[in-house]
Amino acid sequence: MVSRIPVTLVVNGIETQLEVTPWTTLLDALRDHLHLTGTKKGCDHGQCGACTVLIDGRRVNSCLTLTVMKDGAEVTTIEGLATDGALHPLQQAFIDHDAFQCGYCTPGQICSAAGLLAEGKARTEDEIRELMSGNICRCGAYPNIVAAIHQAMGAMGSAS
Amino acid sequence: MAPTIGTPTSRVDGHAKVTGEARYAAEFDAPGLAYGSIVGSTIAKGRIARIDASEALRVQGVIDVLTHLNRPHMAEGGGADEDPYRDDVAPEGSPFRPLYDDRIVFSGQPVALVLAETWEAARYAASQVRVDYDEEPHVTDLHRRRDDAVALRERTKVRGDADTAFAAAEVRHAGEYFIAMEHHNPMELFASTVIWDGDGKLTVYDKTQGVQNVQCYLCGVFEMKPEDVRVVSPFVGGAFGSGLRPQYSVALAVMAARALQRSVRLVLTRRQMYTLGYRPGTIERVALGAKADGTLEAVTHEAIGMTSQFEDFARNDTTWSGTLYRSATAKYDHKLARLDVSTPCDMRAPGAATGVYALECAMDELAVALKLDPLELRYRNYSDRDQNEDMPFTSKKLRECYRQGAEAFGWSKRDPQPRAMRDGSELVGWGMATGVWEALQMKTAVRILLTANGHAEVACATSDIGTGTYTIMAQVAADMLGLPLDSISVKLGDSTLPHSPVEGGSWTAASVSNAIASTAKAIRTELLQLAQKMPQSPLAGATPDDVALVDGRIVSKQDAARAVPIADAMRHAAVDRIEQETSADFDEDDGYARNTHSAIFAEVKVDEQLGVIRVTRVVSAVAAGRILNTKTAKSQIMGSVVGGIGMALHEETLIDHDLGRIMNADIAEYHVPVNADVHEIEVIFVDEPDDIVNPLGIKGVGEIGIVGVAAAIANAIYHATGKRVRDLPITLDKLQG
Numbered sequence: 082m083v084s085r086i087p088v089t090l091v092v093n094g095i096e097t098q099l100e101v102t103p104w105t106t107l108l109d110a111l112r113d114h115l116h117l118t119g120t121k122k123g124c125d126h127g128q129c130g131a132c133t134v135l136i137d138g139r140r141v142n143s144c145l146t147l148t149v150m151k152d153g154a155e156v157t158t159i160e161g162l163a164t165d166g167a168l169h170p171l172q173q174a175f176i177d178h179d180a181f182q183c184g185y186c187t188p189g190q191i192c193s194a195a196g197l198l199a200e201g202k203a204r205t206e207d208e209i210r211e212l213m214s215g216n217i218c219r220c221g222a223y224p225n226i227v228a229a230i231h232q233a234m235g236a237m238g239s240a241s
Numbered sequence: 242m243a244p245t246i247g248t249p250t251s252r253v254d255g256h257a258k259v260t261g262e263a264r265y266a267a268e269f270d271a272p273g274l275a276y277g278s279i280v281g282s283t284i285a286k287g288r289i290a291r292i293d294a295s296e297a298l299r300v301q302g303v304i305d306v307l308t309h310l311n312r313p314h315m316a317e318g319g320g321a322d323e324d325p326y327r328d329d330v331a332p333e334g335s336p337f338r339p340l341y342d343d344r345i346v347f348s349g350q351p352v353a354l355v356l357a358e359t360w361e362a363a364r365y366a367a368s369q370v371r372v373d374y375d376e377e378p379h380v381t382d383l384h385r386r387r388d389d390a391v392a393l394r395e396r397t398k399v400r401g402d403a404d405t406a407f408a409a410a411e412v413r414h415a416g417e418y419f420i421a422m423e424h425h426n427p428m429e430l431f432a433s434t435v436i437w438d439g440d441g442k443l444t445v446y447d448k449t450q451g452v453q454n455v456q457c458y459l460c461g462v463f464e465m466k467p468e469d470v471r472v473v474s475p476f477v478g479g480a481f482g483s484g485l486r487p488q489y490s491v492a493l494a495v496m497a498a499r500a501l502q503r504s505v506r507l508v509l510t511r512r513q514m515y516t517l518g519y520r521p522g523t524i525e526r527v528a529l530g531a532k533a534d535g536t537l538e539a540v541t542h543e544a545i546g547m548t549s550q551f552e553d554f555a556r557n558d559t560t561w562s563g564t565l566y567r568s569a570t571a572k573y574d575h576k577l578a579r580l581d582v583s584t585p586c587d588m589r590a591p592g593a594a595t596g597v598y599a600l601e602c603a604m605d606e607l608a609v610a611l612k613l614d615p616l617e618l619r620y621r622n623y624s625d626r627d628q629n630e631d632m633p634f635t636s637k638k639l640r641e642c643y644r645q646g647a648e649a650f651g652w653s654k655r656d657p658q659p660r661a662m663r664d665g666s667e668l669v670g671w672g673m674a675t676g677v678w679e680a681l682q683m684k685t686a687v688r689i690l691l692t693a694n695g696h697a698e699v700a701c702a703t704s705d706i707g708t709g710t711y712t713i714m715a716q717v718a719a720d721m722l723g724l725p726l727d728s729i730s731v732k733l734g735d736s737t738l739p740h741s742p743v744e745g746g747s748w749t750a751a752s753v754s755n756a757i758a759s760t761a762k763a764i765r766t767e768l769l770q771l772a773q774k775m776p777q778s779p780l781a782g783a784t785p786d787d788v789a790l791v792d793g794r795i796v797s798k799q800d801a802a803r804a805v806p807i808a809d810a811m812r813h814a815a816v817d818r819i820e821q822e823t824s825a826d827f828d829e830d831d832g833y834a835r836n837t838h839s840a841i842f843a844e845v846k847v848d849e850q851l852g853v854i855r856v857t858r859v860v861s862a863v864a865a866g867r868i869l870n871t872k873t874a875k876s877q878i879m880g881s882v883v884g885g886i887g888m889a890l891h892e893e894t895l896i897d898h899d900l901g902r903i904m905n906a907d908i909a910e911y912h913v914p915v916n917a918d919v920h921e922i923e924v925i926f927v928d929e930p931d932d933i934v935n936p937l938g939i940k941g942v943g944e945i946g947i948v949g950v951a952a953a954i955a956n957a958i959y960h961a962t963g964k965r966v967r968d969l970p971i972t973l974d975k976l977q978g
């Protein structure tokens with residue numbers, strides 16, 4: 082009998098109790114246990130970035146993260162970015178710049194961009210390109226993704 | 242209300258996609274869902290000698306393990322005329338039948354399906370299934386089979402005597418080019434969630450480009466009635482052609498649901514997605530002969546593509562020169578090498594992406610031999626007729642593409658000498674190429690439901706794989722019905738909706754839009770009849786063509802003062818909803834060739850010491866008839882250019898020919914462009930009015946954007962370095978070697 086391990090996560094501001102097997106990834110916990118399917122699975126191997134979420138404010142590949150290791154952590158997913166129905170500036174910028182086509186990489190791109198802005202490392206478009214290269218977009222929306230992040234940087238006052 | 246057609250309208254499904262609300266095939270839920278995990282064969286050819294699932298069955302949570310020995314009944318198939326496994330887009334042959342028997346025909350072929358209460362249990366138990374094989378010798382190397390390749394049954398027309406003309410030409414170029422096998426790698430994993438609705442009825446959420454194609458296939462394979470299988474696919478996380486044919490995964494998911502009589506979800510791993518279709522590796526030989534002034538006199542284009550042992554997949558690689566350039570003689574030949582691999586399938590601009598790559602590199606090499614500017618060579622051979630069919634075009638604004646593209650790029654400042662342009666330690670190269678695709682259209686039906694409160698629902702069983710179908714459908718309906726965009730809701734991706742072919746070949750925008758226009762006309766006709774029943778109707782005597790729907794009113798085109806509000810007309814007749822469904826069918830035997838065209842200009846920078854290549858600038862000028870939405874269409878072209886960069890520099894599926902198995906079946910080892918690989922991309926839509934191609938003048942932009950991109954980049958690399966690499970992808974070892 083495999084024992085399940087109780088874990089408490091604060092997901093999008095809500096304290097959530099889970100019982101998971103030790104090998105359940107945070108990605109599968111979000112998608113299959115909590116039905117938060119906004120976080121996407123593109124490879125399950127840390128190669129594509131579709132599963133990017135924010136853990137305690139840092140961007141992380143949730144497919145490479147075991148749920149049991151994150152007891153007590155604050156997890157923000159795409160479902161938690163909008164506040165009171167108002168889109169996060171990045172979400173609005175992605176719509177304005179058509180920074181996606183199929184939309185499958187988009188939650189990961191947006192969460193990753195939110196992490197990027199918090200890091201404060203990217204100043205130029207070249208730096209955005211470099212620091213967003215862990216998030217693959219097979220639809221090839223990259224130029225629009227860079228433009229959207231640049232717009233949101235300005236809107237959030239972190240551009241220079 | 243200003244029309245929305247032709248404007249940069251934001252996607253109507255954008256909000257759902259940026260908030261995570263858009264649900265894809267693996268994201269639908271049902272009580273008691275079981276999870277599947279596939280065991281793939283470790284050999285490329287032979288037979289299954291023995292399968293031992295006893296260990297797997299002991300894993301806690303495992304429900305069952307299906308193999309060819311214990312699977313439920315499925316149709317026989319096997320290449321008969323009415324083979325139920327053949328779908329709408331199946332090539333000639335006998336389609337693969339999953340878990341059908343003990344034969345192994347490609348590496349990774351599913352041999353068992355583990356079903357469990359959780360995904361983790363299914364995945365672990367799959368690793369515990371033991372399979373023994375009787376292995377047979379396999380061949381997976383295209384180059385080894387090139388001399389045994391078989392000619393396609395359909396032979397293309399020959400024009401004049403190309404061999405003699407080539408031999409006599411003043412200037413000649415002949416070269417062999419190679420395009421590596423590529424996988425689509427959409428970001429979403431192939432997935433099917435099959436909901437057991439009871440009584441054998443199923444709702445299948447599937448990742449597909451054609452819900453009705455999948456429905457029809459499932460009915461054939463499992464001998465089910467169409468009313469018992471509903472296939473739904475509201476959002477598709479990319480496909481690029483990989484979702485045109487039903488995958489073995491959807492058949493297995495349905496098989497499992499029928500076996501367990503409960504709902505099942507089956508998601509492929511990224512590795513397993515490499516056992517699906519792919520762009521076939523292709524050898525292309527192009528020979529061009531010209532007069533000293535550049536006039537083409539002979540074109541020979543031969544292609545050898547890979548296919549499986551059980552289906553002959555091929556698309557037109559060779560005849561594009563006849564659409565683009567004038568040449569007195571032409572000869573085309575296409576052969577297939579049958580290998581022990583899965584069947585290739587359509588991948589963005591199938592045939593053209595590969596064939597035009599070879600043609601356009603060969604044109605560049607001919608220009609070098611002629612000491613002529615490559616753009617000038619294209620101008621000198623410009624053709625106003627499709628020479629293969631000897632027909633005029635409905636429209637061909639390629640000359641404008643060349644002119645506007647060259648100007649935006651600054652082509653006139655190009656130093657023709659290779660290695661002449663530099664930027665610090667990098668060599669700079671400028672290259673160009675032409676692109677071409679067909680303007681296809683297919684019979685499609687659309688239903689519109691208009692309610693008296695001024696809202697309309699537009700429905701069609703087509704799909705939106707990221708191309709923007711939701712948005713353009715809403716735009717066309719809004720404009721044709723005279724309603725604001727947010728009064729339109731769009732339904733698609735559901736097999737119960739009006740008929741649509743698969744979404745592919747760039748035909749969706751033209752087909753669906755014209756069907757919306759014809760259905761809107763039927764609505765307008767009915768509204769006019771209602772309006773004319775009103776006392777002293779200002780529209781008395783008007784015909785449907787005399788009126789338009791504008792701002793919620795039925796308005797006379799001659800006299801805008803003569804108008805009736807739609808709501809009044811409906812209220813007066815005590816009608817609260819009007820529903821119409823019509824099909825758009827297209828007569829293509831009208832003596833015209835239908836094509837889209839493009840000119841691509843690329844700048845590369847190559848580190849002289851390291852050979853690292855960067856594509857720093859691309860200008861793509863496209864002539865594709867009426868552009869419905871300049872924002873989403875631009876994204877399609879941009880995405881295609883990114884795909885072209887991948888094709889030129891990164892993408893290559895590598896097979897270990899000893900094992901017959903793909904070596905780089907993931908997205909770390911199979912390289913696709915990432916953000917840092919992509920720099921400036923400028924997209925220009927050249928004005929191309931066309932009232933012949935179809936009533937709305939739409940040609941579609943799904944494929945045209947990738948055609949020619951790899952050639953423009955390869956030509957730029959030659960210009961930068963003086964080294965001609967003809968094998969794609971152009972990796973730095975080939976450049977340095």
Ligand code: FES
Nearest residue numbers: 125127129130144
């Ligand atoms: S799913 Fe986690 S990186 Fe791809």
Ligand code: FES
Nearest residue numbers: 182186218219220
């Ligand atoms: S929008 Fe399709 S993968 Fe990025």
